Amino acid sequence: MRLLRFGQLGSEKPGLLDADNTIRDLSGIIDDITPANLSDEVLQRLGQLDPASLPIVEGTQRLGPCVSGTGKYLCVGLNYSDHAEESGMTPPPEPILFMKATSAIVGPNDDVVLPRRSEKSDWEVELGIVIGSETKYVSEQDAIDHIAGYCVLNDLSERTFQLERSGQWVKGKSADTFGPVGPYLVTRDEVPEPNNLHLWLEVDGKRYQDGTTANMIFKVPYLVSYISQFMTLMPGDIIATGTPAGVGMGQSPQVYLREGNMMRLGIEGLGEQAQRIVTPR
Template structure:
């Protein structure tokens, strides 16, 4: 299934995408996309519904973030060897973990805002993992039992805030609009191999990133198991798994987003995003 949330920001309704690409309204069935409704049992109940029996949503509504009430937005740094090289950093001996504030989460096609004082706003296409049931001390062998599905995630980053100011990376990753997710939560049964997904990103139509999840240093099952050793993962939590090479920071000369730019990105089978860039305030 491809589950989604549509409607005005803050008032999204749950829906699913049918085989013909139509949005079907799930609001008569569930309150939102999250919590127990994305557990294995909840997803089984949704899968049993004939999409044709649900009201069709007319028009072209705004899409919100594909999962509601995310408690943790966990990101993995330097998880592609070639991206670590372009960043001038070593491949880590364990996953590098940092948090992105959940207030950064927006819909897949919402505007990206360049924060005040920014000179180095950058792009990063990533595979997002969405947790479906509480995971604590899980093994790699059972890790996928705790995954509801996957999504496209855009880990927008302000590099000066991230690496040139005191402290850790969080403040360069958490600005408003720096976490577009979706368009859909694609349930794991529709993703044959999360470690073999092409991913791409363009700026103003020019290809910047063209990679594959097969070059990840630490794969999906390892990351879910690893993180669960340090913290409980809860339904709706998002793990953004790192980016392939081609970010602005790694270019010579470096390139940064500016107002008026248009960023498009996607992951095979998970849909695509399109964001217009503008100044914040």
């Protein structure tokens, strides 16, 4: 099942994408794609609906983030050995964790606004995990049962802020619009092998990232279990699982985002995003 949110910023409604890629309105069934509606019970009930019984959403619609009310946006750093190598860093012995401000979250096709004094804003296509139930000290074996589904993420990063101005990575990750999420939340039953998905990213038609989640150092079940040893994961929390090689920082010479650039990115079975780069007004 592919769940989404459509409509203008702040007024999004819940929807479902049917087999013909038509948006169906779920607002008569649930109020929104909220943490409370990510439980197995609710998702099973939605999965039993006949999409043809739901109203068709006409016209071209803006898509919002595929889940609302996210409490924590957690990121895993250097989780692909090829990305660690291009960054000049040693693959970590255990996951590197950091936070991204939830105020960075935007829709999958919204404009990305470069922060003031940005010099080295960069892209990162990532597989996103959306938590569906309270998760604390969960075993790796049981971790999948706590996942509502998966989505495409672009973990944008301002490298000067992140790496050259001391302190933690969070300030290079958290600019407004630096967290496009979606287009869909694809429920876990439709993604039986999250660690075997093709993912890619292009800037102005040039493909920079072209990888597979099979190359993750730490796999999806391990990440959920590992993080739950340090904090309770709650429904709606997002985990960005790392990015493959091909970021701008890793190019020779380095390439960074500038006003007018167009990014396109996607993950097999999870849809695509497209963002235009603009500068602050």
